[in-house]
Amino acid sequence: MIRPLLMCVALCAVSATSKPTKKDRVHHEEALSKLDHNDLENFDFDHEAFLGTEQAGAFTELLPEESKRRLGVIVDKIDSDKNGFVTEEELEVWITHVHKKQLYKDEDHEWGDIDKNKDGFISWAEYKDFTNDANAGDDNDTTIARDERRFKFADKNGDMLADKEEYAAFLHPEEFGHMKDIVVQEAMDDMDKDKDGFLSMEEYIADMYTPEAGEEEPDWLDEERKHFTEIRDQNKDGKLDRKEVLDWMVPDEDHSKIEAQHLLHEADANHDGKLTKEEILASYSVFVGSQVTNYGEALHHDEF
Template sequence: MELLGLLCAALLCATVAQGKPTLKKERVHHEPELSRQAHEDNKSYQYDHEAFLGKEEAKTFDQLTPEESKDRLGKIVDRIDSNTDGFITTAELKTWIKRVQKRYVYENVAKVWTDYDLNKDNKISWDEYKQATYGYYLEFEDATDQFSFKKMLPRDERRFKTADLDGDLAADREEFTGFLHPEEFEHMRDIVVLETLEDIDKNGDGHVDEDEYIADMFAHEDGGPEPDWVKTEREQFSDFRDLNKDGKMDQDEIRHWIMPQDYDHAQAEARHLVYESDQDKDQMLTKDEILENWNMFVGSQATNYGEDLTRNHDEL
């Protein structure tokens, strides 16, 4: 099963990471955005593409010629212009970006649905999920201690029951989407916060202190110095994470950290795209303005990281 493979890979990575310094781990639940990043050169969007997509994903753009890209981008612009007035507003861009984000989530669920709906009744019961994901470990008890199986099974069951709104222990597609992508659903936010706390709280006191916060991002070498970014994160913990200044984060403070309510990624990305492409500064974009700046849009979330430009128009 795909999820089981990811599970094993994640556990292996976690084990390996204990022996050497690690890169900073990002727990905040937002897509990487452009507008928080400094631009080295406003005439070149390679920095934007790599910061927003990652280097490998940014290469998707190279699959099409500029002419093909502009043609397909123009068709997407027509879809974004919901009131067909010839202008793309920040609100319309925001709506489109949110739609693209949501589509990714539901497409991800669709890809794995048949792996878990074993009896093909268009629902996934807890027993089906448990068998598909943990069947091997349930059958061979001697293998369970090699992984965190005994910890993860009840944790998954708790999350599954939280997503199961009607309490029938069988998830429809919407409930299963909440199970796999809990950060996307308001009623699942508490479980995301709780799981984050459990991941980081190594001493089991129900809080995250500064050392636990840092250890989640950075594994020390014996006697090795801390990088400058770690020192900055310590300051972040003191100044912005520990809101009541008691030296540790409770669940409310963890929620404020990983799910900031005062930042809307889609809004920020939409504003960024308008700001960079609005030649006449009327706070709206025409199709011509977007196509003039096509190199930015094909690498932005407005086109699902460029992926929409490689799809047939009928798929959009």
């Protein structure tokens, strides 16, 4: 079933009774794995980040030698300049590629329901028909207009046909750099009540909290006002411009880069800042699993 495009506007409980509540408009980049990242227990998070969920599971069924052989094939793909070394940048590109493939795969379950003519694309008309059936209601016209604008923004070539990447950008704008402007615009449409192109303190707070009759103001509002003044309002002019809204709503999170640095640290035996195939295969259990992963041998890092 299609997910609401305003999925970032989640209601988070701040008390045991769920009142009062506030909206969290921050778009966090989706994690590389849903597993906990705890290398003291296992490298399962790293396996999913490096291979993707499905492939990580498949590797656990392999004998160690076959797991290493397949890892070697992957290393050759990662070494894009074919100089015999894998750099942090090449690892980052690979992990980003795997992550994007996972996003596309996650949408496959609904793709067939929307792509009625089975041409391998989702047209705006197909998407509109599907959402009209799924989300009929008084606000449907407004939602459809908003969705159409985002669809057009994600549609790089302007043909109103979304391939897997464009559709993923439509559903997960926080994951694609070219979609950041639409994330900000959608927020401004909702929050900028006087339409002056800025968010005042009052508009910022009003979006998070609307008091009910006789209700005491929650303590967290003081903290939010402090955040607005000391953190969000970077130029201290008493309001948020579009750049400041972007910095608030789409934090500079680069999970692929962090994971690339982590894997490099784990496998870089000679500490030269790059990896040979031999170094990666020697630390294969950090990158991939197998039927008989020697976990203790892989724990070579000093901090543990």
